[in-house]
Amino acid sequence: MATYDAKYATVTVDGRYITGFDDGTFIKAEKDEESFQTKVSAMGEVIVSETNNPLGTITITLSQTSPSYSYLMQKAKTKKPFPIWVNYNDGVQKEKAGGTQARIKKSPGKEFSDEASSREFEFQVFDYTEE
Structure with missing residues (x-):
């Protein structure tokens, strides 16, 4: 039996x-x-062209009350690239994605309601890799 745990x-x-x-x-x-x-x-021969585009996108969704929100808002204002990594490792399954050069595309939109809403950060990764 396979299991998944978001933590x-x-x-x-x-x-x-x-x-x-x-x-x-x-x-x-x-x-x-x-x-x-x-x-x-025209003769039915298949031609495969490799794509050399290294770009990737990582999107994370935080709660409006996230302790990381203000940190990411500061990162959104900088023009200096930084590393971002997504990891999943439960001891059985391991996955990793990201890169050493990324920036936040734009600050998240704001929404206010009768309960805490979400804030979405979208990162452009200039040297995206997956494992």
Whole structure:
């Protein structure tokens, strides 16, 4: 039987662990483009072109009350790239995604309601890798 436990998923931004995630999907990491493209010639020959685009996007969703919110707001104002890593390691399954050069695309939108809402940070990773 396989199990999954969200407490084994972590995000570090410039070496600092991010905390205070919102419920639901709180981390998403993916390459921005497919790894290759195909084309078929008039004679039916398949041509595979490798995509060399190293960009990826990591999106995290924090609770409005997250202790990491103010830290990430400060990072959003800087123009200096920083590392971001997403890790999942429950002792059986290990996954890692991220890179050493990333920036926050824009500050999250604000929403105020009768209960705490979420704040979404989107990171552009310039040297995205997955393991």
